[in-house]
Amino acid sequence: MLISPALAQTGAEPSGLEMFLPLVLIFVVFYFLLIRPQQKKAKQHREMVGALRRGDQIITGGGIIGSVAKVVDDREVLVEIADNVRVRVARATITDILSKPEPAANDDKDKDKGKSN
Numbered sequence: 001m002l003i004s005p006a007l008a009q010t011g012a013e014p015s016g017l018e019m020f021l022p023l024v025l026i027f028v029v030f031y032f033l034l035i036r037p038q039q040k041k042a043k044q045h046r047e048m049v050g051a052l053r054r055g056d057q058i059i060t061g062g063g064i065i066g067s068v069a070k071v072v073d074d075r076e077v078l079v080e081i082a083d084n085v086r087v088r089v090a091r092a093t094i095t096d097i098l099s100k101p102e103p104a105a106n107d108d109k110d111k112d113k114g115k116s117n
Helices: 005-010 016-050 107-116
Strands: 057-060 065-071 076-082 085-090 094-099
Touching (some): 016 094
Antiparallel strands (some): 057 065, 065 076, 076 085
């Protein structure tokens, strides 16, 4: 016997809340362990790709490493992968920015500092 006679005689049926509580708990766990981190990572990727500038060293989804030669539009960039070899790459395929170039120093400010001393 799998069910004791005393338990079988009570005939208590679970309420609607008791039936859906496990499903709600599973959804909450999935949200915090799978959905939310994935959305967070996608947002960071969008921000990273949106901040691409000329001269950035990047790596594409196919493993090609190059530097951004020109930002064509909001969907494409021109990437130099070797001397005089440029390819157009979709921004969505860029997986990582390896390095960003240093901003150019403003020589006028350095000259003004030298004169004031």
